[in-house]
Amino acid sequence: MSEGGKAPPEESGNAALLRLASLAPVADGAGPRPFRLPVDEVRRTARDSCGIAGTIASGAVRPGDSVCILPAGDSARVKAVIARGQERAVAEAGEAVTLLLEGGVDCGRADVLAAASDPPEMADQFEATIVWMAEEALHVGRGYTLELATQTVRASVRRPKYRIDPDTKEHLAAKTLRLDDMGVAEIQTDRPLVFEPFARDHTLGSFVLIDPETKARVAAGMLNFGLRRSRNLRWQPTDVTPRDRADLKQQTPCVLWFTGLSGAGKSTIANAVEKKLALLERHTFLLDGDNIRQGLNRDLGFTEADRIENIRRIGEVAKLMADAGLIVLTAFISPFRAERAMVRRLLADHEFVEIFVDTPLEVAESRDAKGLYSKARRGELENFTGIDSPYEAPENAEIVIDTVAMSAEEAADRIVRHILPPE
Secondary structure, eight states: OOGGGOOOHHHHHHHHHHHHHHHSOOOOOSSOOOOEEEEEEEEEOTTSOEEEEEEOOBSEEOTTOEEEEETTTEEEEEEEEEETTEEESOEETTOEEEEEESSOOOOOTTOEEEETTSOOEEEEEEEEEEEEOSSSOOOTTOEEEEEETTEEEEEEEOOOSEEEOTTTOOEEOOSSOOTTOEEEEEEEEEEEEEEOOTTTOSTTTEEEEEOTTTOOEEEEEEEEEEOHHHHTOOOOOOSSOHHHHHHHHTSOOEEEEEEOOTTSSHHHHHHHHHHHHHHTTOOEEEEEHHHHTTTTTTTOOSSHHHHHHHHHHHHHHHHHHHHTTOEEEEEOOOOOHHHHHHHHHHSOTTTEEEEEEEOOHHHHHHTOTTSHHHHHHTTSSOSOBTTTBOOOOOSSOSEEEETTTSOHHHHHHHHHHHHSOOO
């Protein structure tokens, strides 16, 4: 045990997985399990061949076996099986091996080798049972890092379907999961995972969630099944590309993401920037927080979960507009670093420009044109950023605007010079 009597993250994670395993032991099945090997390393061997190294999760492998490489789906034949430095006629579950494959194969770490005749599933949406291990509760909709075997993806958790009472196993209503809670929720990942239901295979069915900011393990879980709707969706390619659309407009698209406290001046400065860009014949669109909440996001409130979903939707809309070749301006408080980072990851390199409208709380409060700070101080407005809900200032914004020292016009000029440097 660590100081303070708390288990270290690894011990907590193992204990969580044991709790999960007690709910869903591996089914015996009617016969031997098919071959599965999460790829841990791809290296050159003494024979100048490509060696695929990893630990066999299930089944067995022999020279001459046909395997598929997932998620790509390519096929190959096993040329040799090497374990502990020796060629083997067979290797089985639990053994660390290096497989030599015939012909040139494209394989990388985080791929999965599987029996070609019986491959595992792939999906990007799942129902999962989760044990929450962090002091800070689950943020519904927030992006976490999900690790499953050797695969690493970005994932978000939807509102739990229910929490499981540890004694009675009764299903209880829950809006989130807190320390030591176990519950069932849907998870969505940013790309398909190669997986097996936990009841069939603990290696390809168990995962951990990691906070991308602190790098701490916050949850362990098991995948119950993939959601069928995720298998029916495919990205439809188009002949006209984002580059074509940008060339038609003769500009470089980007997203100018204004963030700061309510009353900081985000909308005022963003509006001034758009006016200057219009005079320069640039194609723009301004997404303002109040305007969006009267249409697209009118169903969202101001709880932390709703704020996260608000920013997720705006990020997706901003990405579509950038793909259309536009210079997009967004004026939102967007109080959490994790959500701003999520939007940055949606966009291509250099397309996301974070602009921190840096205004002290007392200055923003003195400008209180809508009377919101006054209501929040009186307790009439809950979850108000800067009063009873936190604002996480950017740590590495591309542009920082000090509104005490700079006027809105001066700020707009600086931003325009940043995105349209002199030719």
